Amino acid sequence: MVILDDAPKIPAEVQYKLDNEVERLYSKLKNVGWNKKACEIIAPYTLSINTIKKEKGIKILAHSYQTADIVFGIADIVGDSLGLAKKAKDVEEDTILFCGVDFMAETVKILNPEKTVFVPQKERDCTLADSITAEDVLNLKKEYPGAPVVCYINTTAEVKAESDICCTSANAKKIIENLKEDTIIFIPDYNMGVNLANLTGKNIITWKGFCRTHHAFTKRRLDSINNDSTATTFAHLECRPEIIKEVDLIGGTGDMHRYAKSSSNGKKILYLTEQGFIDRMKGEYPDVQFADSNMICVSMKMNDLYSTLKAISNPTSKNTIELDETVRQKAFKSVNRMLKY
Numbered sequence: 314m315v316i317l318d319d320a321p322k323i324p325a326e327v328q329y330k331l332d333n334e335v336e337r338l339y340s341k342l343k344n345v346g347w348n349k350k351a352c353e354i355i356a357p358y359t360l361s362i363n364t365i366k367k368e369k370g371i372k373i374l375a376h377s378y379q380t381a382d383i384v385f386g387i388a389d390i391v392g393d394s395l396g397l398a399k400k401a402k403d404v405e406e407d408t409i410l411f412c413g414v415d416f417m418a419e420t421v422k423i424l425n426p427e428k429t430v431f432v433p434q435k436e437r438d439c440t441l442a443d444s445i446t447a448e449d450v451l452n453l454k455k456e457y458p459g460a461p462v463v464c465y466i467n468t469t470a471e472v473k474a475e476s477d478i479c480c481t482s483a484n485a486k487k488i489i490e491n492l493k494e495d496t497i498i499f500i501p502d503y504n505m506g507v508n509l510a511n512l513t514g515k516n517i518i519t520w521k522g523f524c525r526t527h528h529a530f531t532k533r534r535l536d537s538i539n540n541d542s543t544a545t546t547f548a549h550l551e552c553r554p555e556i557i558k559e560v561d562l563i564g565g566t567g568d569m570h571r572y573a574k575s576s577s578n579g580k581k582i583l584y585l586t587e588q589g590f591i592d593r594m595k596g597e598y599p600d601v602q603f604a605d606s607n608m609i610c611v612s613m614k615m616n617d618l619y620s621t622l623k624a625i626s627n628p629t630s631k632n633t634i635e636l637d638e639t640v641r642q643k644a645f646k647s648v649n650r651m652l653k654y
Contacts, residue, residue: 373390375412398466401424415437416442477647481651482568529608535556
């Protein structure tokens with residue numbers, strides 16, 4: 314959250330709206346540790362953004378790794394990569410503001426070429442997406458002829474365009490199990506590729522790409538925070554294989570969300586994934602006890618209310634996602650195949 318001195322001014326005649334906004338924010342954010350004063354500080358921003366999006370007909374999509382003020386303050390739809398990709402196709406508005414990293418907004422544009430898609434600010438990097446190029450994919454296909462290319466959604470549109478099918482952590486296992494081939498190229502997440510090979514028994518050709526957030530989480534860190542034997546440990550597939558061996562459950566954030574939703578009051582859960590998702594769960598399921606992972610994606614946290622307000626007020630080419638149409642059409646095939654799972 315970045316708050317500057319030049320907060321939006323709320324006219325005195327609608328001050329009651331600001332008071333209501335503070336109460337709305339506090340009802341959710343108190344479960345994440347926010348106090349009333351913090352909600353008072355961000356309320357002018359969230360009220361202004363929500364007013365503008367209604368006036369302009371803009372739908373705001375946000376990934377679960379965003380900060381709590383974005384997730385509970387301004388987002389219309391929150392979810393994991395697969396959920397957001399599916400829901401983006403059903404958005405009626407002509408304009409979508411995506412709070413996340415660039416490749417996620419590109420996926421929305423791939424599926425919605427007729428819509429305007431923009432972000433608070435472009436160049437929100439991702440170590441996975443940045444680790445591989447379309448040329449790298451073509452070289453892999455030459456080296457392993459006949460092996461289908463499954464690309465993780467954390468890739469650029471150009472990489473998706475050269476892949477056979479896209480996947481997310483929520484459906485990667487199912488997609489790989491349903492491919493008739495026994496040898497499969499999986500890019501770019503090395504940890505996930507190894508984990509999927511262990512889960513499916515297939516020969517997975519991997520790539521040396523890593524999510525810096527999940528890869529940085531080591532066995533030593535797990536031992537230092539996993540001090541409650543009654544808590545269920547649930548690791549993201551991007552985690553190191555040695556972490557996967559130590560936990561009770563594995564999957565994507567969609568799986569984690571469903572598990573939290575079905576958990577009884579007082580259930581203790583340690584999710585090994587980005588802290589933003591855990592904060593979201595605290596807000597949505599206050600009767601479940603969620604331990605903090607303190608795993609932070611700095612790229613996801615670069616979006617803030619100030620840049621979002623600036624972008625939604627006056628979007629420019631620095632905010633807008635544009636794709637080469639030939640690339641988009643090729644990428645659409647791999648992404649659309651993914652949506653069947």
